[in-house]
Amino acid sequence: MLSERRLEVLRAIVQDYVGTEEPVGSKALTERHKLGVSPATVRNDMAVLEDEGYIAQPHTSAGRIPTDKGYRLFVDKLAGVKPMTAPERRAIQNFLEGAVDLDDVVARTVRLLAQLTRQVAVVQYPSLTRSTVRHVELLAMAPARLMLVLITDTGRVEQRMVDCPAPFGETSLADLRARLNSRVGGRRFADVPQLVQDLPEAFEAEDRGTVQTVLSTLLETLVEETEERLMIGGTANLTRFGHDFPLTIRPVLEALEEQVVLLKLLGESTDSGMTVRIGHENAHEGLNSTSVVSVGYGSGGEAVAKLGVVGPTRMDYPGTMGAVRAVARYVGQILAES
Amino acid sequence: MLSERRLEVLRAIVQDYVGTEEPVGSKALTERHKLGVSPATVRNDMAVLEDEGYIAQPHTSAGRIPTDKGYRLFVDKLAGVKPMTAPERRAIQNFLEGAVDLDDVVARTVRLLAQLTRQVAVVQYPSLTRSTVRHVELLAMAPARLMLVLITDTGRVEQRMVDCPAPFGETSLADLRARLNSRVGGRRFADVPQLVQDLPEAFEAEDRGTVQTVLSTLLETLVEETEERLMIGGTANLTRFGHDFPLTIRPVLEALEEQVVLLKLLGESTDSGMTVRIGHENAHEGLNSTSVVSVGYGSGGEAVAKLGVVGPTRMDYPGTMGAVRAVARYVGQILAES
DNA sequence: AATTGGCACTCGTGTGTGGTGAGTGCCAGG
């Protein structure tokens, strides 16, 4: 276990490096922080920290920079979450309250997060699996062709065409519509399959085929369209730190375009609380020199989706975590109200 | 007017520069192209071309590079559209045919275009203004709260909540729903306002307020939500040519994130045929060192939206134009089928 | 009048050299 002072030295190194973007040496450290010891002592501490793998030097005779392991320790033990100031919180709330629909909420959230953190923001659309059904609508487009529209409590709308095996009368349609809604309205997606299981039995033999088709389309929509969408923004911020190593910006952009990668990334994080993945902790190697800060958000107490930011490992963790947490909180509120 | 040979020299300069990304000199030109004249002659021609503003030299004693004006001439007079090869066309078709819904069509189109051109692809969602109404649905969410769902022929769905001034009975609702659909179903958005103008008169006095509210919400949706969405992809390709001038990649990324800018960009292009905007021809200054190749696409003979690519002014215009045209054509087909 | 070869000139680029300074590791003394 590292002594208290060594931890303090590590914290100072991380803070200075994040601020200056340059390797930090023992002398500069003692000048900027009142550690109460001489540079020589700090040097010894640094040697230990390097042995333990928390910091490294890019070249001999240069200052030290934190390693992924160093950042990890910093985030876990040394840094708190820096809360947003009151004006910031008000600004967040005001900005999000102007949204007119779900797309707009997500779009605004992305912009906001990108601006606050000056990094790349990623926001997942509220997922279908954990939300509830607000309404199911059936429309007759043609005698044997229906349109199924599914509306969720988060404001999402999915629609599907259904080709029926036989013509379906208007009364049967109204009947099905009513029964469907009374059964699944307000219920969670996961519960829908059981809830509709015996529905066909309530209909005449000639209509059962169609009912069955409609139901399976509905279930398909629930499952297939769990395919989660997301929105990203603030990619221009990559150039802020890209000038150092333009080599790394490309794989990052590529990774960001692979929605699958991002979804996996967000999905891997723990359900509750904030997750910080640092450098090589990210499975995708394009993101090996970035850190991902993510958290779930939701309308109720439960998370329906995730959001987060992607930035250089050399980021302001406390500030970023504070912004991410605050935004997630307010988005949750907005969703609950709508 | 420039002589035939001088145009040939310009064409050679553009081609070589696009290929090598380096200023091209007189000697290299005569070696790579059989112009039938000596370097000295080419030098004279180059001097003329420079006087006329078609080419420029980055520094004294360096080769020449085309100016925006040079590219303009090249695109207008010297280059054709390079058609896709048969295998390429098949690949495009196969790739697009796998799409399951509108979002998927657009997403696939973006990926495809980005891959084909190795540049940034921009695809606008089929616009509401030029499409037609497939169906309007009204759902009672509460006694005095309706949900209005609008479905377009391109598969787009918009929904809005409507707070009614007074409770609205189920029969009135069914009546309004039926009348609405018989009037506007299959009609173009632009025509809807007149078509519904006298609808309130068909209802009892007590319901007119609600009908009016529903109608104005519908019209609002038609107008406001003409706000057109778009999808972009292939931003990682920016790094391919960004290493030369990393200074320019940032404003480009910023411009790409401003959907408004892009929509204006696409909107400005002519309705039919391909539009190429080169360098400073682009109003937005972040895009001053890029060219935009765009074209309309649509399910019928008419364009419902635009798509295009954004790349360095130093791009392969014939190839890019070929890819853009081909993709637009096939997307149109896919939309027509669905 | 157009083309060509020759020639002097420009200037960006690459290479090598030396100085500077931040930073280190080690050691002996407090």
Place this chain on the structure above:
DNA sequence: CCTGGCACTCACCACACACGAGTGCCAATT
């Protein structure tokens, strides 16, 4: 265990210098 001192290491910068691609101009040729 901490501290001051000291020698050593390199990355970085500035400068000089040579190289060569490319140019413009001119006189000769067709």
